[in-house]
Amino acid sequence: MAVLYGPEHRALQDEHDSRRLADLWQEMLIHGDLAEDEQAFIASRDFFFLSTVDAEGMPTVSYKGGGAGFVRVLDPRTIAFPGYDGNGMFLSAGNIAQNPSVGLLFIDFETPHRLRVQGEAELVRAGDLVESFPGAAYAIRVAVTDAFVNCGRYIHKMKRLETSRHVPNAEGDQPIAEWKRIDVVRPHLPGQDKRPVESAGELTFDQYAAKAAAGDS
Incomplete structure (x- = not known):
């Protein structure tokens, strides 16, 4: 367990x-091995928040989403996601x-409930783990050092939301991101994106903004 208090x-x-x-x-709640109910909770989530730190010590937080079960518990001390x-x-x-x-934060807004996980992550660029996630460009494997449940009293309750249409299907296919069609973005796209974007057609920034405002992005 990491040194928690300085x-x-x-x-x-x-x-x-x-x-x-x-x-x-610290004595009652914080632990290393994920309990069975915590493993099941992680496997049932279709999103989480990920915090990382760069080489200069600057932190950032991002939202990660997918289908339910896109975060896998490989064993009580290891999880992975695409x-x-x-x-x-x-x-x-x-x-x-x-x-x-x-740091990873898993939340259930319906219950509500949340689980915090901290660990050491590894970027996996190729191989069986990456291939096991259809549509993944890479995978992240996390060695869990600490996990603990937080009180959910300040979590705002809300009903289940619709899954994004951009989550890759079982074959790894997903629709093109609409922002890739913007005229000023197209010249800078990776080679793999050029053909599908050309087929989908170009958008001006105003056209893209209108589609985004209508929820079609």
Whole structure:
């Protein structure tokens, strides 16, 4: 288990008389092996939030979505998820290639419920793991160091949302992202995108904005 509390954490805990409570939570809640119910919860999610840190120590957070079960529990200490087609910046994957420390937040807005996972991630560029995720460009494997359930009292309740049409199907196929059709973007696209974008036709930025406003992006 990682060292959870540093001097500044302790100072704040003492300021608010919560050191005993913080120690209790560390002893009772924080663990390494994912419990069976936590494994099932992760496997049932179709999105999560991923935090990564670059080589200079700057953090970023991104949303990752897919079909239910797109995050796999390989064993109680290891999870993996696919990297689907994105905007070409590779911020999360590039950060992981430089700094493996990651945090993952899984949320169920219906219950509500949430699980925090911290670990050391590995960028997997090719091989059986990548091929096991249809439509994936790469995969991320995470060695879990800490996991713990957070109180859900501040999670806003909401009903189940519709799955994005851009989630790859069982064959790995997905519709072209509409932003790739924008006239100023097209010349900069990777070679693999040029033919499908040419078939779909070009959009001006205003046309794309109108489609996005209508929820068709």
